[in-house]
Amino acid sequence: MKHVANIAGRELRSLFVSPVAYGVLSLFSVLAGTFFILNVAWFNDMLIRMQQFQAFDQLARMNLNDQLIGEFYGSMSVVLLFLIPGITMGLFASEKSNGTDELLLTSPLTAWDIVLGKLLGGGLFVAILVGIVGLFPGLLFFYGDPELGRTLTGLLGLLLVGWVYVAIGAFASSVTRSQIIAFLISLVMLLVVLLLPAVADLGVATGAPWIGEFFRYLSANAHFEQLMHGLVETGDLAYFAVMIVTFALLTKASVESSRWR
Amino acid sequence: MIEARELTKRYGDTVAVDGVDFSVQKGEVVGFLGPNAAGKTTTMRMLTGFIPPTNGTATIADYDIFENPLEARRRIGYLPETPPLYPEMTVSSYLAFIARIKDIPRRARREHIDRAVERCGLTSVRRRVIGTLSKGFRQRVGLAQAIVHEPPVLILDEPTVGLDPLQIHEIRSLIRDLAAPGKGDTQQTVILSTHILAEVEAICRRVILINQGRKVVDAPIEDLTRNGQSLEELFVRETASDAVAKREASDGGAREATP
Ligand SMILES: Nc1ncnc2c1ncn2[C@@H]1O[C@H](COP(=O)(O)OP(=O)(O)O)[C@@H](O)[C@H]1O
Ligand SMILES: [Mg+2]
Numbered sequence: 391m392k393h394v395a396n397i398a399g400r401e402l403r404s405l406f407v408s409p410v411a412y413g414v415l416s417l418f419s420v421l422a423g424t425f426f427i428l429n430v431a432w433f434n435d436m437l438i439r440m441q442q443f444q445a446f447d448q449l450a451r452m453n454l455n456d457q458l459i460g461e462f463y464g465s466m467s468v469v470l471l472f473l474i475p476g477i478t479m480g481l482f483a484s485e486k487s488n489g490t491d492e493l494l495l496t497s498p499l500t501a502w503d504i505v506l507g508k509l510l511g512g513g514l515f516v517a518i519l520v521g522i523v524g525l526f527p528g529l530l531f532f533y534g535d536p537e538l539g540r541t542l543t544g545l546l547g548l549l550l551v552g553w554v555y556v557a558i559g560a561f562a563s564s565v566t567r568s569q570i571i572a573f574l575i576s577l578v579m580l581l582v583v584l585l586l587p588a589v590a591d592l593g594v595a596t597g598a599p600w601i602g603e604f605f606r607y608l609s610a611n612a613h614f615e616q617l618m619h620g621l622v623e624t625g626d627l628a629y630f631a632v633m634i635v636t637f638a639l640l641t642k643a644s645v646e647s648s649r650w651r
Numbered sequence: 652m653i654e655a656r657e658l659t660k661r662y663g664d665t666v667a668v669d670g671v672d673f674s675v676q677k678g679e680v681v682g683f684l685g686p687n688a689a690g691k692t693t694t695m696r697m698l699t700g701f702i703p704p705t706n707g708t709a710t711i712a713d714y715d716i717f718e719n720p721l722e723a724r725r726r727i728g729y730l731p732e733t734p735p736l737y738p739e740m741t742v743s744s745y746l747a748f749i750a751r752i753k754d755i756p757r758r759a760r761r762e763h764i765d766r767a768v769e770r771c772g773l774t775s776v777r778r779r780v781i782g783t784l785s786k787g788f789r790q791r792v793g794l795a796q797a798i799v800h801e802p803p804v805l806i807l808d809e810p811t812v813g814l815d816p817l818q819i820h821e822i823r824s825l826i827r828d829l830a831a832p833g834k835g836d837t838q839q840t841v842i843l844s845t846h847i848l849a850e851v852e853a854i855c856r857r858v859i860l861i862n863q864g865r866k867v868v869d870a871p872i873e874d875l876t877r878n879g880q881s882l883e884e885l886f887v888r889e890t891a892s893d894a895v896a897k898r899e900a901s902d903g904g905a906r907e908a909t910p
Contacts, residue, residue: 396751400737407739407780493735493796496699497752498725 393499397507401481402514411515418473418519425465426526433458454536455544459527460618463544466523467614470516470552471584475576477515478559479569481508482645486567505642508560509634516552523548540620547617550630551610555580557637564644583610652677652804652840653698657707660693660864667693669864670707675840677803680830682851682858683844686890690864691844692732695808698842699729711804725754728802728839730810734793738782742773742792745781746799753800767799770825787818794822798829798839805829807843811850823854848882858882862890 405411436457440449485491494504524545530536555576562576563569586609591602606612610633613626653675660668668690675681685691696702698709700716700723709716714723737745746767750760768774771791776784781792790810797805810826811819829839845851851858852872860868867889868875875885 393752396748400740400748403744404737404739488735488737489731489733490735490737492696492701492729492731493749494752496701496724496727496729496731498721498754499752500721 391500391502391506393503394506394510397494397499397504398510398514401508401511405477405511405515414473414477415518415522418469419522421469422466422523422526425469426462429458429462429465432461454530454534455540455618455620459530459536459541459544460615462526463523463548463614463618467548467551467610468584470519470548470555471580472577473519474512474516474552474555475559475562475573475580478512478556478563478576479572480563481512481560482564482641483567483569483572487569501642501646505560505638505645509557509638509641512556512560513553516556517549520545520549520552537620540618543620543622544618546622547614550617550627551614554583554610554630554633554637557634557641558583561637561641561644564641583608587611652679652712653842654710655694655698655707656709658694658697658704658709659706660690660697660702661705666864668697668704668861671861671864671866673859673866673869675842677840678830678838679857680826680841680843680855682855683842683861684846684848684851684858684886685844685861686846689861689890691861692808693864694861695729695731695806695842695844699727699806700724701731725800726803728797728800728805730793730797730805730807732808732812734789735796736781736789736792739780741778741780742768742784742795743777745792746795749796749799753802755800763799763801766801767795770798770828771795772821787814790814790818790822794825801837801839803837803840805839805841805843807841809844809846811845811847819850823850826854848886852882860886860889 433452433454437449437452440446440452482491485494527536527541527545531538558579559572559576562579563572565575566572586605589605607629610629613629616623616626653673655671655673658668658671659666671690671694673681683691683694693702697704698711698716700720703717711723712726714726716723737748740748743764746764747760750764755763768777771794773788773791773795776788781789784792790813794807794810797807805826807826811822814822826841826843830841831838843850843855855872857871858868858875859866868885872882876882
């Protein structure tokens with residue numbers, strides 16, 4: 391596994407010499423800024439209205455963490471859901487269409503070197519995106535007093551959600567040689583993960599509560615919310631680990647099986 | 652250096668490579684000759700570990716490709732049919748990446764890269780982005796990639812395809828140099844595929860001719876041309892369809908029974 395860093399480094403360097411990375415970064419910054427401003431405006435609006443209606447007990451429950459930062463992180467997780475398939479679509483598919491898979495698979499590398507290197511490359515790029523997200527709540531510390539702990543654990547949650555998306559996107563990229571197909575497969579898979587809570591509710595309605603519980607566990611959102619509330623629990627962290635490891639294993643199997651076609 | 656034993660590859664009903672045996676000694680330059688779709692690329696892909704054989708195995712420098720895949724691969728330089736290039740990288744950053752993944756020790760990397768660049772005539776384009784290079788230069792970058800770790804075994808799949816005559820000449824003399832190096836350079840064993848007869852005559856001492864997945868000739872060139880026949884006559888005779896039919900009638904009976 392000594393070559394993981396080499397694979398990840400090449401991936402990132404290729405990303406940053408192409409205009410795609412900068413396009414994604416600018417687009418993402420603009421979206422983050424827009425969502426942040428919208429959230430701040432909405433928050434102010436609520437405060438003013440509650441004062442007008444003298445709804446003091448509701449006013450007391452408004453806080454920067456839940457009603458502003460949490461909403462903002464939630465919006466950004468949806469942005470990541472649409473953006474990450476675009477980042478991960480090339481991870482394996484472009485190697486296959488370039489013919490460079492023949493280079494990697496005939497070099498003294500293990501399948502884990504390749505898979506973990508790709509995941510690390512994609513994961514670091516997403517970490518940059520999450521870092522950009524983190525700048526905005528940072529501004530609030532100059533004007534208000536949000537809780538630092540929850541602001542950071544929420545950001546950690548966003549990062550972990552992003553990494554799950556990267557693992558899913560990497561798997562999608564490993565099963566095809568077409569980047570567009572990889573994009574579509576991962577988008578569909580991510581939408582399924584996003585919509586699992588709705589499926590879970592259906593499960594409850596049909597009178598099989600354990601199915602509901604199971605789907606709820608598989609959805610990233612519930613675990614993400616726990617972290618946004620400042621609750622760092624092993625159960626939630628284990629969820630992210632299980633998802634990432636599962637898709638890493640699937641991707642490894644897919645990379646190895648491509649030799650066997 | 653290279654031992655292929657009963658190498659076989661089936662794709663569904665088609666047998667791309669059918670029980671190919673051969674062995675190549677250190678320092679030999681062997682031409683792997685055959686018409687299109689004979690199974691040359693498939694054989695090379697099995698030797699390099701890109702695809703596993705359906706049957707049979709091979710050893711590279713005494714390392715079995717199944718039992719010791721990393722050791723075997725470490726000793727191979729491979730130029731696939733299409734050079735495996737990252738178009739967005741520069742020549743030097745590409746070769747630096749190759750040097751790393753081929754396990755060249757950190758201290759020796761610079762020197763190895765400089766030598767490969769010089770040998771392949773890439774000095775003038777070191778800083779260029781690969782995607783902007785001409786086909787001839789890209790083929791040379793592919794070759795530099797194959798030799799940068801100075802592997803004892805070189806496997807080159809149609810190394811001169813699509814090049815102009817001058818480029819072909821340069822690549823051929825480079826390959827000759829690799830097998831008969833000056834002092835201090837490691838001697839390399841080369842197996843190169845081609846369907847150009849002149850190429851074999853220009854650089855190889857020995858020919859392995861395959862047709863429809865089977866080895867049909869394996870001999871030094873001088874033995875083959877001793878009685879005055881040309882390689883071309885041999886090639887046509889061995890790969891013509893009635894020759895195939897005749898061979899199948901005489902020795903193919905047993906093989907035909909198990910498709
Ligand atoms: N991935 C594959 N799937 C199915 N058939 C293949 C595949 N690769 C090669 N073949 C078949 O195997 C035969 C040998 O191909 P190849 O080794 O590329 O020949 P050559 O390199 O000598 O031109 C051809 O008939 C080809 O169609
Ligand atoms: Mg071929």
